[in-house]
Amino acid sequence: MTTLLSFIVLVLLFIVLVLVAKASEVSAELKGKFDFFNQSKINGYLLMGFLVLMFVGSAYSYKLLAPVMLPKSASIHGVQTDKLFNVTMLIILVVFVLTQVALFYFAYRYNESFGQKALFYPHNNTLEVVWTVIPAVVLTGLIAMGMYEWYGIFNVEKRAKDTLVVEATAKQFNWMLRYSGPDGKFGTRIIDTEHITPTNELGINWDDKNSHDDFMADKMYIVKDRPVLVKIGALDVLHSFYLPHFRVKMDAVPGIPTEFYFVPTMTTEEMRQYLSTQEWWQTINPETQEPRWKTFKYELACAELCGKSHYGMQKEVVVVTQQEYDEWVKGQTAIYSTVAPKEPTPPAADETKTALLSH
Numbered sequence: 001m002t003t004l005l006s007f008i009v010l011v012l013l014f015i016v017l018v019l020v021a022k023a024s025e026v027s028a029e030l031k032g033k034f035d036f037f038n039q040s041k042i043n044g045y046l047l048m049g050f051l052v053l054m055f056v057g058s059a060y061s062y063k064l065l066a067p068v069m070l071p072k073s074a075s076i077h078g079v080q081t082d083k084l085f086n087v088t089m090l091i092i093l094v095v096f097v098l099t100q101v102a103l104f105y106f107a108y109r110y111n112e113s114f115g116q117k118a119l120f121y122p123h124n125n126t127l128e129v130v131w132t133v134i135p136a137v138v139l140t141g142l143i144a145m146g147m148y149e150w151y152g153i154f155n156v157e158k159r160a161k162d163t164l165v166v167e168a169t170a171k172q173f174n175w176m177l178r179y180s181g182p183d184g185k186f187g188t189r190i191i192d193t194e195h196i197t198p199t200n201e202l203g204i205n206w207d208d209k210n211s212h213d214d215f216m217a218d219k220m221y222i223v224k225d226r227p228v229l230v231k232i233g234a235l236d237v238l239h240s241f242y243l244p245h246f247r248v249k250m251d252a253v254p255g256i257p258t259e260f261y262f263v264p265t266m267t268t269e270e271m272r273q274y275l276s277t278q279e280w281w282q283t284i285n286p287e288t289q290e291p292r293w294k295t296f297k298y299e300l301a302c303a304e305l306c307g308k309s310h311y312g313m314q315k316e317v318v319v320v321t322q323q324e325y326d327e328w329v330k331g332q333t334a335i336y337s338t339v340a341p342k343e344p345t346p347p348a349a350d351e352t353k354t355a356l357l358s359h
């Protein structure tokens with residue numbers, strides 16, 4: 001409500017300013033004092049002022065926000081993705097500065113003044129070629145680099161044999177993480193109304209023996225330097241599997257399985273140690289009263305606006321050593337042992353005997 005009121009006040013203030021300016025203009029004109037060329041000059045200075053303000057403001061906000069942006073990538077491909085991102089940003093920055101300086105400077109330099117006549121300049125072939133060929137070459141280069149990285153990330157043949165497979169299924173508003181258990185094989189799923197029940201939301205087929213040691217995890221545990229393949233799906237609407245610290249993002253689409261393969265390179269503890277050397281991360285978090293790096297956690301989030309509790313679709317990702325991972329797996333409980341339909345218990349032998357004897 002306060003935001004809405006502030007917005008209305010701002011809009012009204014703007015309207016009042018425009019009306020006052022208009023009124024003073026009309027009155028000056030009526031008095032015969034209106035100097036059109038002087039007004040044009042003032043506008044020119046204002047535009048140059050705006051240009052300077054825009055650059056100073058951008059530089060200031062960058063200085064302010066850069067420390068809270070994502071830390072360095074914790075996956076192998078992420079380093080390349082970051083490089084590509086930085087190159088693209090650098091090119092955009094150069095083009096932005098050049099075009100904006102030209103735009104505002106021309107408006108200032110060539111403002112309408114007494115005795116100056118506008119030049120009619122309809123066409124120049126050299127200019128046309130220059131501003132078509134340069135962007136075409138630069139964009140082709142960027143796209144080629146992007147495609148090269150993309151095929152590197154999605155090259156199925158290069159996948160390692162000891163890959164850890166995690167199944168991540170999205171629903172409003174939660175991520176369900178399934179691991180295959182000690183046998184390394186996932187139980188199959190049957191997607192129909194008979195198999196999907198409140199206690200078996202994934203429709204796991206209990207007749208498939210491979211499913212008996214599958215377990216669900218509250219946090220996503222993965223191993224440092226061991227490749228991970230996340231098999232992604234969704235039960236209701238579009239979601240997006242997003243691991244910002246590993247530069248991983250892939251849509252979760254109902255009915256269309258997707259996946260992402262990556263290699264984590266830093267354990268949670270190693271990332272904390274790295275962050276402890278960074279200035280912003282050394283500041284005290286008012287909620288915990290501790291330096292921020294101490295409570296750092298890798299995060300799994302949903303990057304698709306999927307409904308009113310979209311923000312709540314978060315889970316912690318923990319990167320550990322293989323030994324710590326094995327320990328963690330031992331402590332997990334198979335889903336089958338808790339929710340699978342129990343076999344009907346055969347009647348006790350004694351009871352059967354008594355029933356037979358009484359006849």
Ligand SMILES: [Cu+2]
Nearest residue numbers: 239302306313
């Ligand atoms: Cu979502």
